[in-house]
Amino acid sequence: SQELLLVAILVLVLTAWFLTPASDYVASLVLWTVPVETDVALGREALWSLERQYPPAIDRWGVSRIGSELVEASSHPANRNELFDNVKKYVWDFGVVRAPGVVNAFALPGGVVRVTDALLRNLALRDDELAALIGHEMGHVLRRHTQKRAVKARLLSTLWEAFVYEDNDGYDESFGEAVAEGLFKGASVLGGQAFSRADEYQADDAAWDLLASTHMSGNRNAHRYHPDAVRRLLRKLWEYQGGSGETSWEDTHPGTADRIEALGKRWDMLTLDEKRSFV
Numbered sequence: 001s002q003e004l005l006l007v008a009i010l011v012l013v014l015t016a017w018f019l020t021p022a023s024d025y026v027a028s029l030v031l032w033t034v035p036v037e038t039d040v041a042l043g044r045e046a047l048w049s050l051e052r053q054y055p056p057a058i059d060r061w062g063v064s065r066i067g068s069e070l071v072e073a074s075s076h077p078a079n080r081n082e083l084f085d086n087v088k089k090y091v092w093d094f095g096v097v098r099a100p101g102v103v104n105a106f107a108l109p110g111g112v113v114r115v116t117d118a119l120l121r122n123l124a125l126r127d128d129e130l131a132a133l134i135g136h137e138m139g140h141v142l143r144r145h146t147q148k149r150a151v152k153a154r155l156l157s158t159l160w161e162a163f164v165y166e167d168n169d170g171y172d173e174s175f176g177e178a179v180a181e182g183l184f185k186g187a188s189v190l191g192g193q194a195f196s197r198a199d200e201y202q203a204d205d206a207a208w209d210l211l212a213s214t215h216m217s218g219n220r221n222a223h224r225y226h227p228d229a230v231r232r233l234l235r236k237l238w239e240y241q242g243g244s245g246e247t248s249w250e251d252t253h254p255g256t257a258d259r260i261e262a263l264g265k266r267w268d269m270l271t272l273d274e275k276r277s278f279v
Contacts, residue, residue, distance in 0.1 A: 024148070024198065031144055031151060039144065040091050043110030046146075047093075050106060050114065054097035061120045066127065067094030067113060067134045069223055070210045078216040081209050083142055090141065094134060096120065103240065104253075105133055107140035107203075109147055123236050128229035131214075132207050136230065139206025145199045197255040204230055204259055208266065215278060226278050231263040 071092050074084040090111030097106075099116040103123070106114045113134060125133065140146065195203070211225040238256050267275075 024152070031147055034147070036086050036089050039141075039147070040110035042147070043091075043093075043108040043112040046108045047112050047114075050108065051097065054099040054102070054114070054116065057096040057098040057117045059094075059096045061096065061115075061125075061130065062127065063096055063113075063115050063120075063130065063134065064094045066131050066223075067092060067138070069214065070131060070135055070138060070225075073214040073216070073222070074210055076213065076216055079213045081213070083139075083206060083209065084213070086142065092138075103237075105137050107137040107146060109141065109144070111141055113137040113141070123240060125233065125236070126229070127223070128211070128225040129233040129236065131211055131223075131225040132230040132233040135207030135210035136203045136233075138210060139203035140195065140199065142206060143199070143202050145195055145203070149195065149199075195253060197258070200253055200255050200259055201262060204234075204263060205266075208263070212278070224278075228263070228267050228278070231260055231267065234260045234263070 071087060073079070074081070074087050092111040092113070094113045095115075096117055097114045099118055101118055102116045103119040104116050105119060106112075108114075115133065115137075119133075120130075123129075207230045208227040211227040211229060214222065214224045234256050238260065241256070
């Protein structure tokens with residue numbers, strides 16, 4: 001019957017949407033229309049909401065220092081990774097928040113990265129492992145994962161609101177600016193966005209590349225961080241979880257065990273000379 005046919009078509013569409021990269025492609029296309037510069041204002045709005053729940057704490061671990069080092073290294077002319085082309089467009093802001101019992105880190109649009117004091121106290125990270133953590137969160141920022149998840153969660157309404165948007169301010173907003181306005185309405189929940197496994201693999205790769213970039217500056221006084229520290233960081237997180245995956249970190253950053261394996265394969269694929277370059 002016609003009803004059964006419509007149901008079958010709907011099931012196929014929903015299956016394609018949720019089980020294939022189709023939704024990622026569409027969300028990426030929508031975000032492509034949104035100027036990167038709007039991310040900064042969106043991130044400040046989201047930070048205001050995050051710090052109402054988790055207030056700022058004194059940075060005794062060097063989060064801000066290490067974050068600044070990664071920004072500087074990724075901006076060096078010798079670094080030709082296209083992912084880092086927008087690094088200087090963001091206003092990077094690294095810090096610590098007080099969150100008893102919450103072992104987690106947060107990446108907000110525009111360059112805001114926050115690490116919980118509970119994570120820093122419980123994991124006792126070395127500097128290169130902390131750099132791996134910060135680099136991972138920077139990867140989420142550069143890939144605009146938070147905004148992509150927000151767009152995917154309410155794609156149809158986002159598109160419709162962007163097409164018919166009117167705020168009566170006498171200014172004719174572009175489609176991308178209208179999408180940005182829609183994202184601002186949901187800024188208060190951006191800090192709690194859970195990422196997909198695909199997002200996590202991308203952020204891990206970005207962290208690896210960021211740490212590798214610290215070996216390219218030629219500045220002997222600059223800190224150099226070993227990219228395999230990304231894998232060591234994830235091992236520490238996995239051991240802290242007791243191998244169960246039942247923590248606040250795993251709630252928002254899934255697939256830790258599989259990601260450790262993927263990073264191991266990436267290391268094994270390097271030549272001996274490439275491995276030696278990070279010593």
